Amino acid sequence: MKHLPKHLRPRWRYLAVGIETWPDAEIRRRGFQRALWYAAGNLLGDAGSADADLTLLAFSHGDGEGEAIVRARHGHVDEARAVIGCVSEVADAPVGIRVRGISGTVRACEERYMGRAGGSSTQRDVAFEDAERPAVVRGDARDVRTESGYVGAAAFDTE
């Protein structure tokens, strides 16, 4: 179909989203997009969800950290932010999520907010609560494996 004249084209905003999970969680693009749509449907309803028109444009995740670009309609950025905040788990894996910033173009969004991963993660034993335990170390963060699953700690707790 012939593309629309400029004044009729929808205007978009691009939200840079930072994602954090436990190191053993694996989330994929499809799962994240689905979580986003469900969150929008549940919070805004079908009508609001259609208005905000949230689409995932870029996604990467690994070793407990990830980032994504979410496209939303201009003028519905607050709703989009609310929906993103309400994504609490993706495919049963709990996620921490945060809007890093909003741009008017994908390129500005990438340049300004993306590729800020906290560095590579390594596995090593740390002293935590009077015992040596295996942990995944990423920057200041220490995800310590205990009997009852992972515990989020920081360098402060293990030194």
Add this chain to the structure above:
Amino acid sequence: MYEAVHARPDGDATAARHAATAARHGYDGVVVRTRDALDPAGESGEPSDEAAALRDEYGIDVVDAVEIDAADATSASGAVGNYRSSRTVVCLVGGDDGLNRFAVEEPRVDVLVRPMDGSGDFNHVLAKAARDNGVHVEFDLGPLFRATGGKRVRALADLRKLREIVTYYDAPHVVSANPRSHLELRAPREVVAAAEAVGFDAEWVEEGLRAWGEIAGRNRERRSEAFIEPGVRLGRYEEDG
């Protein structure tokens, strides 16, 4: 703006991890609700060594608090007496008509948390008492972020009812998402946006997030040595007189 968190052993992240994440999210401070997660403040309200070290490390205020989860008003009363003198912020878990009533009528309680949980309910009598005694009523946005289906619907309906009563009587309020790990922590702008989507006023929610800091500041001042009673402070030249 402050967030009040559940740290290990009550949650899945330590107080330090909460503080690190909250600092990145743009909070000014965290209130650690879990009694065992942080050392209590000193005699005259100055932060404990641990809290001060966390503040130096992450650049945000870390406040020691306690959440009293009692079976009935009698045992709650004992616990309030015990912790009031050692903790900066004293919260009382509601969720039961007797406990809600006790909390709002007890000026030594700072915050009545999760009043609508379980069988708990709120009405105009409690709102007036909360206003007169300066007890803050917590709006728990946890279910908004993490629950689904009927549970979430009921929680949002309760929040709306609570909001209508509390705003009508202008009782003090606090807002929190009750995060139990650093993954459940949401940045202030997300909290405000999500609350706005379910009918809260943005300004009002921000006020609720700031209120935690105001409570901590007020209580620290009250416990400082210079404080005699509201409006009366020890001056600099007292010793000479």
